[in-house]
Amino acid sequence: ANVLIQNGWIDKPYIDKYVYGFDDYAKYVSQFNESNIEQLTDVPYSKVVEAAKLIHENKRISCNESSAPLCHHRNGLQNYRAVMALIAITGNFDREGGQLLSPHSYMHVGCGWEAHEHQYLYETRPKNVKDPVGAPRFPLWNYLEGEMQAMDMPRQILEGTPYPLRAVFALGMNARMFPNSGRMFKALENLDFFVDTDLFMTDAAKYADIVLPACSSFERGEFKPYPGGTAWYTSPVIQPLGQAKSDTDIVTELARYMDLPDEQLKEGYESFVQKYILDDLGFTVEQLKKVDLPIPVCKPKPHVDYQELDKGLKTPTGKFELKSAIMENHPEWGLDALPTYKDPLDGADPEKYPFMFTSGSRIPNAIHSRLHGVPANRSLRPVPTADMNNEDCEALGVKDGDRVTISTLRGSVTVNVHPTHTVPEGLVNLYHGYSEADANSLLDENHLDPYSGFPAYRSTRCAVKKEG
Template identity: 35%
Template sequence: MAKSVEIKDGICYMCTMTCPMKIHVSDGKVVKVETADPKVSHCPRWKAQMDFIYHPVRLLYPLKRTGKRGSGNWQRIPWDEALDTVADGLQSVKDKYGPESVVFWIAYTKEPRPYFHRLTHAFGSPNYCTESSNCFSGTWIAANLTYGAEYSYMAGTGSGIDPETRCKLIWGAAVISSPPAWQVNLEAKEKGVKLVVVDPRRTTIAAKADIHLQLRPGTDGALALGMMNVIIGENLHDKDFTEKWTVGFNDLKKLVKEYTPERVEKITRVPAAKIREAALLYARNKPAKLHMSSNSTTHHANGVQNHRAVILLAALTGNIGVPGGNTLGPISNAKTNDITLHERVAKMPPGVGSKRFPIWTKRYREMQSNAIADQIESGQPYPIKALFSPGLDIQFFANSRRIVKDLNKLDFIAVTEYFHTPGTQVSDIVLPIASWLERHILLTEYFGNVKLIQPAVSPPGECRTEWDIYSGLAKRLGFGDLFWNGSFEKCVDHILEPMKITFKDLESKPEGIKLALQPRPEKHYEKTGFKTASGKVEIASSVLAEHGLDPLPSYKEPPESPLSQPELAKKYPLVMTSGARVMAYTHSQFRNIPRLRKMMPDPLVDINPYDANQRAIKTGDTVTVSSTRGSIKMKANITDTILPGVVSLPHHWPNEANVNELVDDTTLDPISGFIPCKSQLCQVVKHRN
């Protein structure tokens, strides 16, 4: 007799797009996963969810280290002992040094972050840190400073193609290997949309473009200023918009005079004629949409200013708030209670990196992870002595060997994880967690709905949800009441109270509760203004000026480049850019899943044939990639899709080829604190044993 199968609503969390899924369950086990969105049918990651949750080496029980850190010696322990040990480790540091001496750092998963944020500040520490210190928040802060709070997520306003769109300027986004919904851009050319692509690599979309501007990594700001030079010089800027709705246009006009296409060619390696052609195509074919990556322009020492220059192209041409241009989505009635307790931070000691990066830490409401190593070493303004980290990602940190040494100085480290990783190897306690198919997930704005994803199956072994772990620690640390004494239902009720929606309401409506969405009027800013201090688009940022920084989107040469360090470039002559997405992996994850590993079995360095010939390197050769900070081994992929003098490396390849071991951790962006992982000097040679 055939076993019965129940089909449940779910999501895929193999990346953070939370694509809708249909989960087939029989006898308490997932037997099949189907996508509920045909747009993502090509994505290989959702098809590997069962491989992930039923992986033979998934962590199933709490573990306690029995040997030295890094020895790999572990002992299985009961949950009560595990949580008691973690609570005692955190409390002992709090008693001796103060709660601020504990850093709370979270990578994956992202959805439970508000609960972890609450745990951090309930404990009394200001040091809530995440991988956003090197991720989306750089473009977020650039847009926030320039266009105001409503446009903080401006990167999302350019991903599609509207019926009115006549031109698409895609800047640093590989739309095939990035979020699946961006596939629509491949159809743009067939619809008659003019395509301009800016990318150091000749990606699939770049190959289809009318114009591909293949620039030297880190020079995006100069290229954007060069395009502005042409647009303003040809009198193609939107005079009405710049006069009424911007601050600093006249100063910008003076600045861009310095960036003639000929000068910009010398900086970026993009031919002056192409710069002119692209600028004219974008400015003359309105409405035009600017499509940005979430971070490719900001992984540089001048990243925020680079990105500000890029996004100001939309304002300069009047492509803001108009159909076919960069427009905000509909106005939602979603209102929730903030549970993070972040208001308590004002009365706490300064958080990690908050003195050095005050704009980012205040506006993004996190502390800057890239300052952790400095504070561990200096002990100033107070010592860091313990770390609690869901998904501790060692590969995240630039000059990664340094952070490993520094973490080993701490009194106590505990992590939550699915598998053993480089992060578990420096830990004292490892707690196994439930996956997205095994826990409740609250989604407050999901395709126009408030939705509660219910567990499709129970967690394997003794895995627990992150909510259970955090609330269990809260109880042991003396503030269980702040976690509703462990009731996730009461927590959800509190979050949704402003909308008068309850946990039970969502439980009874698995399809979700529809939100009221109000269309946003064209040129909405004419009634509301922009959410900046001036009420206008701040070409000259008042916030940057208040902090003694250049208010204009000025360009600075990367601190480690052939132009800024010609002597160093003699030994390390290649410009290294890293982090290009591949469909098989999400950052450091999934190399342990065979069906995904087959898609990219080895860490590959893309190198131009000219540079390969100079080094007698052939495709498939093992090569050593080195910088002043160290070296890693990779396989060579010889391709003319990358510029001569530039190499492209994947990021976060744990235990095999961690590119961030090569990246400088001292020349951080002064606004965001980001690492310059996309514009560094390196050398590539054939590996010799």
């Protein structure tokens, strides 16, 4: 950003009209320059200049937002804001060839039409209830999302503040995704009542008082939208096995049995899809069930440059905010209104813990860790294995299949090692979900993004020692 600004490779008229907080932002980023960039990022300053020049010469840029690598850090939200700021200062937000706003479509798929499920949330939200779990600890998350931050759940169960949490109803609880996962299992053990739905009898489900069998996606149909304005309602390949039901059927049947004061929930999933999505499109659930492939349900509107900016964005200023007015107006939260940089790594001594540990990657054949118990899937990576760079393995004197112990301030695990060129030097990747070597047991439960509450799966220092 500083290179772009110093060279005048920004769109000043656009910034003056549509962007809030530029002067403070420019002052902040001016500290990142040739003297410190490589030390902070391991990226040569010349490469930063090349990247800025590439942005300037190509005029149009956009960002394909990932679901994990940027946000699985203590500064995850700020990472996103920093990237999006480049798009704003070059005049590429809400502009053809740049970053476009898509309507809030079902399942976050940009299909060209707007769904209204958020209306359901606000219409039916219970009144006069306690704040969601994690609200005091992660006030920005609560302000913007209004839902619980699960990363604070084990703490609240064990400590009982700000109020006791004695019962949990979970849909596919994955206790091994929690940093310091043993603490999550201890929390489940301390509950008075725990109900879990799942495909399998997982390690978390073993702690439940009641386990309700859930359908796989092969045993149920669902509404599926796609980019370009198409959609359909899928059909199950087989009928549900045993007593299994879909998560939505379980929830809606419980709502009816308990006579909850939520008529829409009791009417069920298909009624919801019809009312909040399909009524606007002039289609019915039954029509979409009869088609064999997705069909057009609307004609996406052509983009008009700056239309959303001219209408005003859903921010306090109506502009693209380099400096968040929400955080600016809530200094008691202790959050930086600008997209500031903080060292993402934990406080471990880099001399003792010279590697960076990551457990945030996902094994495709396991679908996170959901299918670890299926023998055919497990056979593709049967034992917990750390991926390390070839050069690092050579320096440690280890080869494929050797045993190594990975240690952090939180604990240690012993696993096989796999040398590979796909992992950069200095990084250790260990997939989560293996009960015999629980990767997330090595993470500190307090090493979280203070803005979102997301865990820092990808930024913990570790040491690696050869065994045998």
